[in-house]
Amino acid sequence: MMLKNPDYIFTGKYLLPTNTQHSVIKDGGIAVQGDTIAAVDTAASLMDAFPRVEIIHEEHGLIMPGLINGHTHGAMSCFRGLADDLPLMTWLEKHIFPIEAQLTPEMVYQSTLLSIAEMIRSGTTSFCDMYLFSKEVARAAENCGIRGWIGEVLYDFPSPCYGEPDNGIAYLADLFGEYRNNPLITVTTDPHSVYTCSPDLLTRLGSVATDYHSLYVIHLSENQAEVTTCMERYGVTPVEHLETLGLLGSATLACHCVKVSARDIDILKKHEVKVVHCVESNMKLASGIAPVVDMLECGITVCLGTDGGASNNDVDMFSEMNSAAKLHKIARMDPTVMNAEDTLKAATINGARALGVEKRIGSLEVGKKADFIVLDLDQPHLTPLYNIPSHLTYVARGADVIHSFVNGRQLMKNRDLLTIDLEKVIAEMNGMAEKILGLPK
Structure with a gap:
């Protein structure tokens, strides 16, 4: 059953809801309500179903499970x-x-x-x-x-x-x-x-x-x-x-x-x-x-x-x-x-x-938690694109991920971490490394 009144819709060039090529939805997206996936469909269908909901679109984006x-x-x-x-x-x-x-x-x-x-x-x-x-x-x-x-x-x-x-x-x-x-x-x-x-x-x-x-x-x-x-x-x-x-x-x-x-x-x-x-x-x-x-x-x-x-x-x-x-x-x-x-x-x-939670996460399905990532496909090493699982396994890199969501909340936007002060963490770790080198072995 489709949930009503999603908070936002995220759309991209492709949506990969599972691990298989046949599940790919071109120009697809997901609607998110709170921490839950409310709908999975083409972008056009989602916008028709929810005309007044905020749309977040990534032109060259691949949306997939985290x-x-x-x-x-x-x-x-x-x-x-x-x-x-x-x-x-x-x-x-x-x-x-x-x-x-x-x-x-x-x-x-x-x-x-x-x-x-x-x-x-x-x-x-x-x-x-x-x-x-x-x-x-x-x-x-x-x-x-x-x-x-x-x-x-x-x-x-x-x-x-x-x-x-x-x-x-x-x-x-x-x-x-x-x-x-x-x-x-x-x-x-x-x-x-x-x-x-x-x-x-x-x-x-x-x-x-x-x-x-x-x-x-x-x-x-x-x-x-x-x-x-x-x-x-x-x-x-x-x-x-x-x-x-x-x-x-x-x-x-x-x-x-x-x-x-x-x-x-x-x-x-x-x-x-x-x-x-x-x-x-x-x-x-x-x-x-x-x-x-x-x-x-x-x-x-x-x-x-x-x-x-x-x-x-x-x-x-x-x-x-x-x-x-x-x-x-x-x-x-x-x-x-x-x-x-x-x-x-x-x-x-x-x-x-x-982990015993296949009914909650691991794929992008209605009713599951909104844990998903978005990759930027507009890159030399990801071009041309014939088979998405193949690219994800043999070609893609962690640095290709541009957005990350957990429980419906965005944790990274355009490679910028939203919940971590990365500059501060790196400074702390560099200082810690000096202390570790000085510890008695």
């Missing part, structure tokens, strides 16, 4: 380029963990603002973040107007945020209470991994996730070292370990899944686990190539994530799509796998499915 970043650590932008070209465990244990121990809430808040600015300017409208001082991450996301799934990472050793793990459970309970029924922020339960969390902590957090009806977000089978460690400790793979503990289900969001066996994939499918593929981080850390095509062929929901700004080293989802599509073709030696539409699907509606 991208969904399924896994990141926003505040790690403060470590961008600090410890590159290292294996995962060396990177974590010798560089990242020691510096993270000296983080402060304000450092996390400012660093998250920087990542959110980068995400908005490259087309992301929703992100799923697991990190430290997550109240500051949530505060930054809410202040910026972006949609976020936010969790405090827990592990067996003390955290610079809450201290001992028991305090972390209490911190998480506060977070759930503070953001209950928030229109933009959803709190998640986030054990770091099977190699940093005991079976007892993993199980306790599983109970927390059940009690609060939250997602259970975890790094899983990210590299061979993790699998080897789990086999040595428990005699099973990380996936089998979580199954034994009863922690796999439709609300489990497994990040990475690089080193998974055929049996692991069957287990993930059996329990309807959702997987986040972080291709560029996995390449940079030489973790391996996740068998994403096998997982998709098995029917597992796979979405895309950038991971953090220190292991990628950006949070540009257009770049992530480009890498994902190309890497799996060479991995399979088959140019037909991870085609443009499937890759775009992973960055949009599959991201929504992974």
Whole structure:
């Protein structure tokens, strides 16, 4: 049913409501009422239906769903380029963990603002973040107007945020209470991994996730070292370990899944686990190539994530799509796998499915939330245009995004951020970088 009296209509040269070329509407647009899409149609039909409603038109604009970043650590932008070209465990244990121990809430808040600015300017409208001082991450996301799934990472050793793990459970309970029924922020339960969390902590957090009806977000089978460690400790793979503990289900969001066996994939499918593929981080850390095509062929929901700004080293989802599509073709030696539409699907509606909100976001449909972005097609690298999903996967860049809307609210207009003082954030981060370089290692 079409809603009445929209607040505005946004029209462009093309409207891409889903991930498929056949869904394209030439000279199309959407009508927005409050935070909701009221109508999707041609510009002419919308203007006929709502003759007195404000029209915002972008002559060369492509209107499409906002991208969904399924896994990141926003505040790690403060470590961008600090410890590159290292294996995962060396990177974590010798560089990242020691510096993270000296983080402060304000450092996390400012660093998250920087990542959110980068995400908005490259087309992301929703992100799923697991990190430290997550109240500051949530505060930054809410202040910026972006949609976020936010969790405090827990592990067996003390955290610079809450201290001992028991305090972390209490911190998480506060977070759930503070953001209950928030229109933009959803709190998640986030054990770091099977190699940093005991079976007892993993199980306790599983109970927390059940009690609060939250997602259970975890790094899983990210590299061979993790699998080897789990086999040595428990005699099973990380996936089998979580199954034994009863922690796999439709609300489990497994990040990475690089080193998974055929049996692991069957287990993930059996329990309807959702997987986040972080291709560029996995390449940079030489973790391996996740068998994403096998997982998709098995029917597992796979979405895309950038991971953090220190292991990628950006949070540009257009770049992530480009890498994902190309890497799996060479991995399979088959140019037909991870085609443009499937890759775009992973960055949009599959991201929504992974977060359990496919009825609210991920495509531009009547009744869904008005989360959309607009690209400028009037550029050399986007000309000529035959197939829009192809261009979005293989050609488009984050810098092509000129407008961004979340929940019906405009967050970026003509590349200018409307909810973030970018000049101030960059100045803060430059000052912070000097302090980080001076921290004892």
